[in-house]
Amino acid sequence: xxxxxxxxxxxxAHVVAIVGAGLVGSGWxxxxxxAGVRVQVYDPVAEVRARIxxxxxxxxxxxxxxxxxxxxxAVIGRLHVFDTLAEALDGATYVQESVFERVEVKTDICRxxxxxxxxxxxxxxxxxxxxxxxxxxxxxxxxxxxxAHPVNPPHLAPVVELVPAPWTDADALExxxxxxxxxxxxxxxxxxxxxxxxxxxxxxxxxxEAWALYDEGxxxxxxxxxxxxxxxxxxxAFMGPFETIDLNAPGGIVDxxxxxxxxxxxxxQSRTPRAWPQETIRRAGEERRAxxxxxxxxxxxxxxxxxxxxxxxxxxxxxxxx
Amino acid sequence: xxxxxxxxxxxxAHVVAIVGAGLVGSGWxxxxxxAGVRVQVYDPVAEVRARIxxxxxxxxxxxxxxxxxxxxxAVIGRLHVFDTLAEALDGATYVQESVFERVEVKTDICRxxxxxxxxxxxxxxxxxxxxxxxxxxxxxxxxxxxxAHPVNPPHLAPVVELVPAPWTDADALExxxxxxxxxxxxxxxxxxxxxxxxxxxxxxxxxxEAWALYDEGxxxxxxxxxxxxxxxxxxxAFMGPFETIDLNAPGGIVDxxxxxxxxxxxxxQSRTPRAWPQETIRRAGEERRAxxxxxxxxxxxxxxxxxxxxxxxxxxxxxxxx
Numbered sequence: 001x002x003x004x005x006x007x008x009x010x011x012x013a014h015v016v017a018i019v020g021a022g023l024v025g026s027g028w029x030x031x032x033x034x035a036g037v038r039v040q041v042y043d044p045v046a047e048v049r050a051r052i053x054x055x056x057x058x059x060x061x062x063x064x065x066x067x068x069x070x071x072x073x074a075v076i077g078r079l080h081v082f083d084t085l086a087e088a089l090d091g092a093t094y095v096q097e098s099v100f101e102r103v104e105v106k107t108d109i110c111r112x113x114x115x116x117x118x119x120x121x122x123x124x125x126x127x128x129x130x131x132x133x134x135x136x137x138x139x140x141x142x143x144x145x146x147x148a149h150p151v152n153p154p155h156l157a158p159v160v161e162l163v164p165a166p167w168t169d170a171d172a173l174e175x176x177x178x179x180x181x182x183x184x185x186x187x188x189x190x191x192x193x194x195x196x197x198x199x200x201x202x203x204x205x206x207x208x209e210a211w212a213l214y215d216e217g218x219x220x221x222x223x224x225x226x227x228x229x230x231x232x233x234x235x236x237a238f239m240g241p242f243e244t245i246d247l248n249a250p251g252g253i254v255d256x257x258x259x260x261x262x263x264x265x266x267x268x269q270s271r272t273p274r275a276w277p278q279e280t281i282r283r284a285g286e287e288r289r290a291x292x293x294x295x296x297x298x299x300x301x302x303x304x305x306x307x308x309x310x311x312x313x314x315x316x317x318x319x320x321x322x
Numbered sequence: 323x324x325x326x327x328x329x330x331x332x333x334x335a336h337v338v339a340i341v342g343a344g345l346v347g348s349g350w351x352x353x354x355x356x357a358g359v360r361v362q363v364y365d366p367v368a369e370v371r372a373r374i375x376x377x378x379x380x381x382x383x384x385x386x387x388x389x390x391x392x393x394x395x396a397v398i399g400r401l402h403v404f405d406t407l408a409e410a411l412d413g414a415t416y417v418q419e420s421v422f423e424r425v426e427v428k429t430d431i432c433r434x435x436x437x438x439x440x441x442x443x444x445x446x447x448x449x450x451x452x453x454x455x456x457x458x459x460x461x462x463x464x465x466x467x468x469x470a471h472p473v474n475p476p477h478l479a480p481v482v483e484l485v486p487a488p489w490t491d492a493d494a495l496e497x498x499x500x501x502x503x504x505x506x507x508x509x510x511x512x513x514x515x516x517x518x519x520x521x522x523x524x525x526x527x528x529x530x531e532a533w534a535l536y537d538e539g540x541x542x543x544x545x546x547x548x549x550x551x552x553x554x555x556x557x558x559a560f561m562g563p564f565e566t567i568d569l570n571a572p573g574g575i576v577d578x579x580x581x582x583x584x585x586x587x588x589x590x591q592s593r594t595p596r597a598w599p600q601e602t603i604r605r606a607g608e609e610r611r612a613x614x615x616x617x618x619x620x621x622x623x624x625x626x627x628x629x630x631x632x633x634x635x636x637x638x639x640x641x642x643x644x
Contacts, residue, residue, distance in 0.1 A: 129585050151553045152570070159553035186552040188545040196589045198535055199549040202528050203563070204586035209527035210563050213520055223510040225562020227521040230508040230644060231473045231481035233558030238629050240547020240555075241525070241532050246610045247623050248474070254607035257598055263451055264526040265597045267518045273590035276583045285576035288568045301569050307560050307642055314636040320629055322552060 011182045012036050017092035019043075019085065019109060021052050024126050025098035027153035030056055032096075033078040034069055034155065035183035041081045042088030052081050059155065062306070066313040089116045094179055096148060098126040106135035114139040122172045122179075124148025124162070129200050131193035132165040143169040148176055149197055150185075156308040158186040158322055161197045186322045202241075212271060215280040221287045237311065238320045333504045334358050339414035341365075341407065341431060343374050346448050347420035349475035352378055354418075355400040356391055356477065357505035363403045364410035374403050381477065384628070388635040411438045416501055418470060420448035428457035436461035444494045444501075446470025446484070451522050453515035454487040465491040470498055471519055472507075478630040480508040480644055483519045508644045524563075534593060537602040543609045559633065560642045 016032040018025050021043035029052065033039045043049050057076055063069045082088040089095065095117065099109045106127065113123055123145045125132055136145040146168045151157035160180050164173045173189065180187040190197060196204060210224050218224075235244050242253060249256035292300055315321040338354040340347050343365035351374065355361045365371050379398055385391045404410045411417065417439065421431045428449065435445055445467045447454055458467040468490045473479035482502050486495045495511065502509040512519060518526060532546050540546075557566050564575060571578035614622055637643040 151556070157553055157556050159549055161549065186548050188541060188548050190540050190545075192540065194535075194540055195592075196585060198541055198546055199553055200585070201531050201535065201589055202546075202549060203554055204589045205527045205531035206524050207563055207567070207586060208590050209523050213516075213523065214564075218512050218514065218516055219510060219520055221564045222562075223512075224520055224524075225564050226508050226510050227481055227483065227524060228558045228562045229560055229565075231479055231521055232525055233555060233560070233562075234473070234479050234630055234633055235626070236550045236555030237559035237633060238551055238555070239626065240544075240550045241529055242536075242543045242547050242606065242610065243551075243614075245529070246614070247619065247626055252607065252616060252619055253610050254603055257603045257606075261598045261603070263518060263522075264529060265595065267523055267526045268530050268595035270517075271595065273587065273593065275587045276579055281576055281579045281583070284564065284579075285574065288564070288575050292568070294574060297569065297574060304557070304561065304569055307640060308556055310636065310640050311556055311559060314632065318629060318632050 011179075014038070014093045014179065015040060015091045017042065017088045017095040019088065019095055019097045019113060020099035020126075021048055021081075022098065024150065024152055024154065025096070026052055026055055026059075027155045028096045028098060028126070028150065029079055030059055030063075030075070030155040031185065032183055033075045034060075034063070037078065037183065039079050040088040040090070040092060041079060042083075042085050046083075049081050049083070053079060062309055063155070066309045068309070068313055068316065085112055086116050089113065089121075092117070092121055094176070095121060095123040096126065097123060101127055101130060103130060103135050106130065107138070110136050110139055110145060114141050117141060117144070120144070122146070122175050124176050126150060129196045131163060131195065132168070133193060136165055137167075142167050144172045146173055146176060147193075147197065148180070149199065151199065153305065153308075154185070156305060156312055158184065159188060159199070160185045161188050161190060161199055163190045163193055163197055165193065184322060208273070208276075209271070211276045211280065211284075214284060215277055221284055222291065238315065333501075336360070336415045336501065337362060337413045339364065339410045339417040341410065341417055341419045341435060342421035342448075343370055343403075344420065346472065346474055346476065347418070348374055348377055348381075349477045350418045350420060350448070350472065351401055352381055352385075352397070352477040353507065354505055355397045356382075356385070359400065359505065361401050362410040362412070362414060363401060364405075364407050368405075371403050371405070375401060384631055385477070388631045390631070390635055390638065407434055408438050411435065411443075414439070414443055416498070417443060417445040418448065419445060423449055423452060425452060425456050428452065429460070432458050432461055432467060436463050439463060439466070442466070444468070444497050446498055448472060451518045453485060453517065454490070455515055458487055459489075464489050466494050468495055468498060469519065470502070471521065473521065475627065475630075476507070478627060478634055480506065481510060481521070482507045483510050483512060483521055485512045485515055485519055487515060503644075506644060530595065530598075531593070533598045533602065536606060537599055543606055544613065560637065 015038045018029045018041040021041050029039050029041050060072045060075045064072050125147050127147050132145050132147050136142045147163035149161040177187045245256040246253040337360045340351045340363040343363050351361050351363050382394045382397045386394050447469050454469050458464045469485035471483040499509045567578040568575040
């Protein structure tokens with residue numbers, strides 16, 4: 001099925017609805033408002049709705065301080081919070097759904113959106129690992145639904161994975177891609193569904209090895225972390241794993257694979273997939289809480305977001321941003 | 323065997339010998355010279371020796387431009403290049419060996435160092451995956467040898483993996499750790515040997531999954547790269563994978579493991595370790611060379627190092643550096 005891409009219109013002609021306004025949904029609201037789009041936000045919980053604008057104002061101020069936006073009031077002025085789903089969806093060309101990640105919860109909200117949406121509206125789900133086919137099959141407009149999975153928080157990490165269900169219209173996928181790109185995000189398009197998509201599969205592969213090394217007592221949690229935060233992560237902050245190895249052998253990626261592919265294969269063969277051991281998780285929890293007491297988790301998250309904001313500003317100033 | 327740590331002396335009292343002065347060895351020379359240490363460099367190849375000082379001067383200028391060092395001439399003045407191994411080792415308290423990564427080559431140079439070194443000197447090898455037990459067993463002073471594996475280039479990525487052989491003296495490991503820390507690097511200490519150590523095992527795990535996703539046609543090389551360079555890599559530039567997940571669930575790492583451990587286990591079970599497929603490597607090479615012609619690889623490596631320099635300056639200014 002092909003039809004003209006409804007989203008090829010200029011950004012300012014769009015209306016984006018945000019459904020579910022926890023941390024992920026709020027970040028999405030800021031992404032689109034920052035880009036100049038009218039944003040209509042809905043969350044079923046009154047306390048969550050009450051937090052949206054104060055949070056957005058504070059986050060926009062942090063972006064302004066880092067030189068990433070100019071006019072805080074203009075951004076906030078594009079955010080409109082509604083008490084009902086119908087109001088938020090009214091006139092929406094794109095819906096970003098970010099409700100709790102359980103198949104039943106996603107199924108319910110998608111049916112509710114389905115009943116209210118215009119036939120051409122595109123609906124992206126922030127699902128971090130569950131494919132859209134598990135919760136959109138029964139929708140009348142199921143061809144307009146797909147996954148649009150961000151990194152949290154989306155206004156500080158631009159990547160977004162677009163994953164079509166088997167029944168997603170090609171133009172819905174393309175329209176979502178165009179909108180995300182125009183809004184300053186970095187859309188990554190999967191050809192088809194896979195559990196965990198790309199981002200969390202890559203994270204999971206690295207985590208599984210990290211847990212195994214910790215479990216076997218090779219190093220402390222802190223030292224394993226340092227191999228990334230003061231090592232590999234520095235390159236990965238602006239180059240992917242393939243470009244990294246492409247530059248790491250005189251003849252590029254094919255040369256690298258010839259030199260080191262055997263070593264990596266041997267390492268993989270030494271591992272059998274297994275669940276993260278409970279006792280090891282408990283020990284890891286102790287090490288982390290000794291390094292960072294539970295009461296300081298929130299402050300550390302604010303520290304993380306400040307660092308991500310600074311990194312975004314650095315990348316922009318250095319021509320390394322999208 | 324315990325003895326007083328020879329390296330507990332102030333940094334300036336040390337003399338560091340660099341054996342093998344390709345890109346890795348040259349980077350090491352700059353690390354120690356920058357920290358205020360006298361550095362004695364040896365490489366068997368005259369053309370390599372001739373390149374050391376011009377390269378160091380250019381690299382020091384880039385560091386100065388980014389505000390990472392102040393006095394270029396003072397740094398360069400600490401670098402002394404010698405035609406013989408004996409001269410470079412004379413008076414050395416620490417030796418960083420960075421010759422070609424083949425067991426025979428490493429074995430030969432370690433025996434040569436062994437014959438010339440003072441009994442208390444510590445010798446770190448830049449080996450990226452081969453444990454020291456495979457090439458130091460026959461050394462008289464084998465207790466003084468260990469792995470000190472950096473990320474390339476070591477003057478821009480501070481992490482260094484310290485991996486003791488079964489016969490490495492505890493004080494040699496501790497001395498190397500103290501020296502690296504004092505020199506501004508971030509030492510990570512492994513309790514025992516494992517092929518690939520930590521850093522390349524983590525890289526390998528992520529690469530194996532990335533190759534599998536590419537092989538199966540889920541996304542382009544560029545899109546897989548973007549999930550890291552505009553997503554996960556942003557956090558990993560200043561937090562490790564464990565701290566990342568610790569901050570990613572309300573109750574910390576134990577809570578995260580309870581919520582998502584099952585998903586990651588399921589993903590791992592869907593994979594069987596296999597060699598990177600030759601046909602896929604060939605296709606990846608084509609995609610990379612279309613994005614970056616072979617003639618531009620060197621310029622892109624310079625771009626990478628400039629980005630790493632800027633990132634180091636950003637992290638230092640933001641309190642995120644060691």
